[in-house]
Amino acid sequence: MTFLDMLRQASARNDSLLCVGLDPEPTRLPKMLQERPSALYDFCAAIVDATADLACAFKPQIAYFAAQGAEDQLERLLQHIRTHAPHVPVILDAKRGDIGSTAEQYAREAFERYGADAVTLSPFMGWDSVEPYLRYPGKGAFLLCRTSNPGGDDFQSQRLASVEGQPLLYEHIARLAQGPWNKNGQLGLVVGATYPDEIARVRALAPTLPLLIPGVGAQGGDAAATVRAGLTERGPIIVNSSRAILYASAGEDFAQAARAAALATRDTLNAAR
Numbered sequence: 001m002t003f004l005d006m007l008r009q010a011s012a013r014n015d016s017l018l019c020v021g022l023d024p025e026p027t028r029l030p031k032m033l034q035e036r037p038s039a040l041y042d043f044c045a046a047i048v049d050a051t052a053d054l055a056c057a058f059k060p061q062i063a064y065f066a067a068q069g070a071e072d073q074l075e076r077l078l079q080h081i082r083t084h085a086p087h088v089p090v091i092l093d094a095k096r097g098d099i100g101s102t103a104e105q106y107a108r109e110a111f112e113r114y115g116a117d118a119v120t121l122s123p124f125m126g127w128d129s130v131e132p133y134l135r136y137p138g139k140g141a142f143l144l145c146r147t148s149n150p151g152g153d154d155f156q157s158q159r160l161a162s163v164e165g166q167p168l169l170y171e172h173i174a175r176l177a178q179g180p181w182n183k184n185g186q187l188g189l190v191v192g193a194t195y196p197d198e199i200a201r202v203r204a205l206a207p208t209l210p211l212l213i214p215g216v217g218a219q220g221g222d223a224a225a226t227v228r229a230g231l232t233e234r235g236p237i238i239v240n241s242s243r244a245i246l247y248a249s250a251g252e253d254f255a256q257a258a259r260a261a262a263l264a265t266r267d268t269l270n271a272a273r
């Protein structure tokens, strides 16, 4: 099944636009887990189990595992999701972007080593840095377009004087992704919930692409405005929240608290549909 089919099915089955982000920060894990050698896996697997009926996707952030030398725990986590929540697609948040030969290795890492259903990419190095990911039929690739952080303005909101009509850089990325770059319908875009006007602009330029929208919760993005700006009949959205769900409680009840936070976020998103 393709990433898009999985997303559609999970979204319908769980009545959800919510992506649960899996960003396990060692010092923020519940005390009783911190000493365990498999703390990152144990924590994330518990979150997956507590939210598998509430999420339309899971998004593990690779840096939190790689920084601890815990790639084996990320592999186990992906296996766990495939076994215990096989209906929920996994977007590996890797934000890769490199020349074609190196991109081939990154694509292999995401789709063969980890078995992810989709990946996040920086389009900064151009078409040949994106194309190797699209050789995996049905896998999704989300290009950073208008990111949620304040520094996103530094480049993404610059005007491209050399292109006809002089769009902003993020507008150009949206057009390329909706048009000539989207050879097999595998592309999506990343747009920050912290910028609802830009979400609307990206949706206008990319009417059918799935939009991955992080920035609700800890970054303060407006969930309702996000849905109104991004969701259309033809254009799906995947709204990510990580810390606000993961660290809803630092106690033994962390998984139940995460579930309650995920439920509340899912319902807020649904109320704005």
Ligand SMILES: O=C(O)c1cc(=O)[nH]c(=O)n1[C@@H]1O[C@H](COP(=O)(O)O)[C@@H](O)[C@H]1O
Residues within 6 Å of the ligand: 021, 023, 061, 093, 095, 120, 146, 147, 148, 149, 190, 191, 192, 214, 215, 216, 217, 218, 219, 240, 241, 242, 243, 244
């Ligand atoms: O690609 C992403 O997922 C991403 C893009 C972006 O523009 N902003 C952004 O915050 N993210 C990621 O989304 C997650 C947001 O986490 P919280 O702010 O804790 O909800 C982190 O894993 C970020 O790396």
